[in-house]
Amino acid sequence: MSPRDLDHEAALPKFSLNRRITVLMLAVTIALVGGIAANKIPAEMLPTGFVLPFMNVQVPWDDAPGREVLEKVTIPLEEELSTVRGIQTVVSISFTGGSRVFMRFKQGTDMSIAYREVRDRIERAKVNFPSDIDQTFINKADLSGLPVYAIGIAVDPGLANSYDLIQNAVVARLERLDGVASVEAFGLEEKEILIELDREKTNSAGLNIYELAEDLGDDNFTMASGTVRNGSQKLLMRSMANYRSLEELENRRIAPSIRLADIASIRYEEPDKTYRTRVMSRPAVALQIIKEAEANTQELCERLDEEYASLEQDPRLAGLWMKNYFSQGEIIDESLGTLVKSGMIGGLLAAMVLFAFMRRVRLTMIVALSIPLSLVVGLTVMYFAGESLNILTLIGLMICVGLLVDNSVVVAENIHRLHREGMPRRDACIKGAGEVGLAITMSTLTTIIVFLPALLAEGPAQFFMMRLAIPVAVSVAGSLVIALLFIPISVYLTLPTGLETRAPGRLKRAHERVNDLLRIGYEATFGRVNRGYCKVLEFFLSRRLEMSLAVVAILAISVGIFSNTTKFVGSQEDEQAQFELQFDLPSNTTLEESEEYFLAVEKTIEAYKDEYEIDGWFIFHRKTFGEVQAWFAPERTAPYSAKETMQVVMDGIPERAGVEIFAGDEANSEENALSTHVVFVRGEDPDLVNDVADQVADVLVNVDGVVGRLKAGGDAPSELGLIIDRERAQHVGVNPQVIAGLVGYTLRGTSLPRFQAEGREVPVRVRFQESDRESLTELASFQVPTNDGGFLPLSALTESRVLPETRTIFRRNKMVGYTVTLELEEGREEEVRETLVAMQAAMDLPEGVSFGGDSRQAQSDDDLSGLISAALLSVIFIYLLMAFLFESFILPLSIVLTIPLSGIGMMWGHIISGVDIDFLGAVAVIILVGVVVNNGIVLIDYVNRLRLEGRNRREALLRATDLRFRPIMMTAITTVGGMVPLALAGASSIGLSYTSFSLTLIGGLITATLLTLLVVPVFYTLFDDAREFGSRMFGNLLRGRSARATSPDDAPAMAHQALES
CATH class of the missing domain: 3.30.2090.10 (Multidrug efflux transporter AcrB TolC docking domain; DN and DC subdomains)
Incomplete structure (x- = not known):
């Protein structure tokens, strides 16, 4: 490497040493501005600003049959809504009691404009509605539209005019609070x-x-x-x-x-109610408070808590029983508290690891301080970019806790190594930082570049990945600047200047004794491992084929076991902080009979309340449908999972003929179950499509391997x-x-x-x-x-x-459709599904009737394929970046191979723990792609430097492995240590589990680190040999064709240069 290149790499370290006051003021400015930003950044449960391209319109029409609803409400509404710009799909459901129309818009549609157009089209359609329809509801899929606070109010039956009392003394007061957009009341019926x-x-x-x-x-x-x-x-x-x-x-x-x-x-x-609501064993009104888009959720919930306490003291409300059973503020405090606590523990573990390796208090403090300083940089940029502190951004910051010391560790370790070898302080700081500047820059860019596919994605994946990417990218980039700008001057000021002239004091002697103990402990553990690694590497450098076959075999075995024991799930069911039950009752059930049944359900929950620490519940039911939502105490210590508790409650509910109970959203997610096959029949005539769907079901249900037909939507009255x-x-x-x-x-x-x-x-x-x-x-x-x-x-x-009665009439893009869901025999799903698909293809359906695709499964497949594509694109981008910085096509391949090595640890982490991989785990895989290559980059960069200094390849590999063992181990252990508290934290109040996310990063980093020092050098030699072989072959080809124009001695050099470039 030329002196000019060395000067260029050492530009920031030189600036750091030459402009000390400037660097100090810059650090103070970052800390000051960052402190203000960290104090002012809003805290939310979920990121704001996200609006899904979905909207639905609900039109209630009490007691009207589904066919009449279709003709008089749904079809006129569909005709008008189909003219809204940007609309992609219109799906409608007509049922006894009303109509719902769901709209999906094209990506990039401005949903605010779409909302105004939908509202305009509804006004046009209402001209053709029956006169007794006076309400329509428009719902946007907007996270800001979720309730931030909920209050249950039970009314004393003897209280006169309760509607006006609640509306004027409760709802109106809540709506006047700053930040409240609206208060929705469920179960509060206006007198008529x-x-x-x-x-x-x-x-x-x-x-x-x-x-x-x-x-x-x-x-x-x-x-x-x-x-x-x-x-x-x-x-x-x-x-x-x-x-x-x-x-x-x-x-x-x-x-x-x-x-x-x-x-x-x-x-x-009061009008006759067609439904009942109960909160905590009391007939109740449920108030849900919606915040304004720009309001700070946590501050608003604090104001609502104060107003709620004031309402409890209001003498006018003495006849009301009130309970605030939901608060996003509490969830934010609990979720953010879990993440912050895990981050602090992870940071403390990282500092302890650094001290154990470095054995210097001041150096450990300098490197450890790079964590909060880098986080402050990230928070500052987030604040000015309009981001909030939410679950996703905090997970991103949690990832950074272990990563932010990597660059500082490598720089500080290299400076100390050169100083121990006799180099003056200033030269050691400049050269030490300059030598690793390219490596840590590349490592930082690979961590950032994995999020680049998120910019190319569309829809929810892009939004949520960007919320995760911003804190990670900015904080890691900040850690790079800190490592090259602040670490050199900080280490320079703490390095000894020469021989001590005074006798060591008591504190100094104690520190030296601790240092000696740590040195002995290190030599007895990591020192032995280091020397063992070098011997094992030397052994495998002579047995490269055996090493390669062993790695391939381990990877193949891991994939086989993983694919048979672990599946992809949306969330970890066992760690939910609440559970939900849905009920289908017979069609001839009266409201009074339904109420009696749900009172029995409520008594069952009360019986298990104390043992299973159920903190509260909410019941809503009509004549033939009902749902129960129950949630656990915040500091729950009961040894039962949400799934186990839900099963106990289900088993304890008295049996009643014709009643079906579904766990969670099972009633609406049967299409997505692995053990079902969905047949969608569509056409113009509802009666014809209904008859064909029944005929198809009668044929398919008799296929060997089909257990039966699952009920869809209950019996029609x-x-x-x-x-x-x-x-x-x-x-x-x-x-x-x-x-x-x-x-x-x-x-x-x-x-x-x-x-x-x-x-x-x-x-x-x-x-x-x-x-x-x-x-x-x-x-x-x-x-x-x-x-x-x-x-x-x-x-x-x-x-x-x-x-x-005609079943609930389902239409997609003005075509009527019915779904037939078949339950398949366990263990034979794929075989039976292939048979059913073949039978469908051979069926001769009446004119105007056809089979449609399963849109939900297609959407699920698109989501999974999107994550896979993002991971593959991340690998490609990382390779392109390393090829650009290494100026080589071949050598980066030896580093890219650490990615599948990390997959071994990721898979075995889930296999051993028995945890399925969820969405956050899949996101962690993408992040892992950018993190695990860092150690390989640091190692190969140093190998190339040693070879440029004249060492042969074998000697350079052994020397680089020996010297880079400590920084590689330090960075790996600090990163893993930052994830361990998060893995043990359990689920948040909203049931968001960090287990799969943490297991992916921990398992991947462990195996990637352990195998990098062995596999990467071996594959480096293989690819280096392949490069040399290609150079010779290309040189021979050039020599044969250009003998007259080129000297034979120059051909290999030309070929080598061509391949390298």
Whole structure:
């Protein structure tokens, strides 16, 4: 290497020694600005600013059958939403009681603009909705839309006007808090004015509910009527015809001698609920607080805690029982506390390891201080980049705890080695830092470059990888600058200047004794290992083929065992901090029966509450569906996992015929299970697609290896179909739409314009009293007005027939689809699945019906393939970087081989622990790719330097292995030590497990470190021989073709130069 290259590498160390005050002020500035940034950076549970390209619209329509929902709500809504720009897929579900439409947008779509367009299209579609639909909900897949706080409120049954009390004394106060965007209330029903007609009196008066509702609606309105001028003023005019009191509504004349109160009862009361909510064994209202996008979650939760304490002391709320059962602030404190505690322990372990190796207090402190200084650099950049301190960014900082000392260790160790060999302090600092400058620069860049594929990815993978990449990349880059700028001057000031002139003091003598003990301990352990490594390496340098075959065999065995014992999972089920149960009840279950059943479920949870440390639970249920969410105490010590606790609760719930219980989201994730096969049948006609799906299921369920068909969505309830006799209706002059509307008004009632009372609007609804609409006989006798002024009973114009209700109607891009999920025999999944796929391909389906793909499985495959592609791209980028810095195509290959070596440790870490690899573990694999090559880079860089100094290859390899053993071991142990506390920390409050993540890094680093000192030198010689062989072959080729133009002695040199370049 030329002197110019050495001067270039030593530029920062020279600046450090020549401009000491400048460097000191720079360090103080970094510490000061970083301290301010660290104190002001917002703390969040999850990173903000992430919006998935998804949106859904929900339209409730109580008691309406699924087919009617499809025709009157879903299809008009689909038609309008399909015109939104950037939309990729529209999926709708029509069911008894409402409709949901899910939209997926193309990557890069501005979701704020999309939201405004969706809202506009809903307003257009509402023109065609039935009149009694008055609510629509738009939900964005935005992390900032998650509730940050939740309160359960149980109301004393004897408390009057609880709605106004909760709305004004609780909800309104919470909404006024700075940072609160909205407060959503579940189970809080506003009182309404209910007009219940007596059918007999209504018929006697010659009226029907259809016409009466129209008249009452037309009689209560406020309408803008234009403008008028009064002199020079221009005034807006409104026409108002509002009822001012209930008495006025009761006295409203519907006939010359008949008041409304004569044929109906008018009450102000809570509407009938179609669901129940319970919190901690009490009927309750659940309040969920949504924060503003820019609000600091932790600070907002502190304000909410203060306001909650104030609400508990409010005498107006004495009749309410309140419990704050969820707070993101507590989760943030617990999760961040776990990570910070693990980081501090990891940092302390790293400092202890450094002291054990370096045996100098001041040098250990200098190197250890590079950790907080580098972290401060990372926090500063994060703060000014608008990032928050969340679970992902803290994991990134945790990774850095062990990595940040690597560069400083290598620089400090090399400086001390040169000084011990007799080089003056200044020269040792300059040359020591300069010699390893290229190696640590390359090591740092390889750690950073693994995140480059994240920039090329799209969607959630890019967002979350970037949140992890920013703290790692910035902190590691900061550690490089610290190692080359601050470490040389710090070591220079602490190195001895010459012989001591004073007698050593007591503290000095104690330090020397400790130093002697550490030296003896080192020589007895790592010293022996170092010498043993050199002997083993010397042995294998003469047996390179045996070494290569052994490594390949170990890798193949590891892959085989790993693939058969470990699988990829979304999360570690055994470490969840909560659990969820979902229930499907028979279709004929009443709300009262459902309530009775869930009371029994609640008693089961109460029975196990103390033993299993269940801190609280929330129950929501309708007639045929329910869910239970339970969470554990924050400092839980019970020796039972969430999965075990959930199973105990499930086993303890009393059995009831027809009830199915699903663990977690099992009911919605059967398609993704490894032991199932999903068949998706699609077409235009719901009835035809339904019949074909049943026929396909009947055929496939009899295949050998198919256990049975899994239930999808529960049994469909029966419905009463009214078949209108069109000829008869036309003969008497009755429009079929009038008949359908009359039946709907009769059974469901209808909403009227809101009642204005004391500055607020009160809902108004009209319907027949329950005794007039509870049986088929009552329905058949309803009177339908004819054109001649007479009436006919409904039974004279319709035929009633009990039919099975159409299942929940699923549509994708305006095509109806049904899913058939088949359970496969364990151990034969792939074999049976291949048979089923072949049978599907051979089936002759009716025209207009076809098989569709499993979109969820396709998305899962895309996610997994994306991670694999990112890992492969990281390897390629690392190779390109090393080829660029080493100026060689061949030599970087010997270092790249450390990546599969790390895979051996990663796999055996999961095999021995029995832990499956999860998403964070897969991310750790990508990070591992950039970390494990660092030791190989430091080693090969020094080998090349020794060979440039004139040493032969074998001598250079043995010498480099001997001298680089200490820094390689120090950096590896400090990095592993930083991960050990995280591996032992367990899951966070939200069930996020760091076990797989830590095992991947720990196992990979251990095997990569242990094998790097053996395998990399051996493969270095193999590739070096391959390079020499190629040079000779290329030289012979050039010699044969260019004998006249080139001297034979120059051909090998030209070939060697060509291959190297």
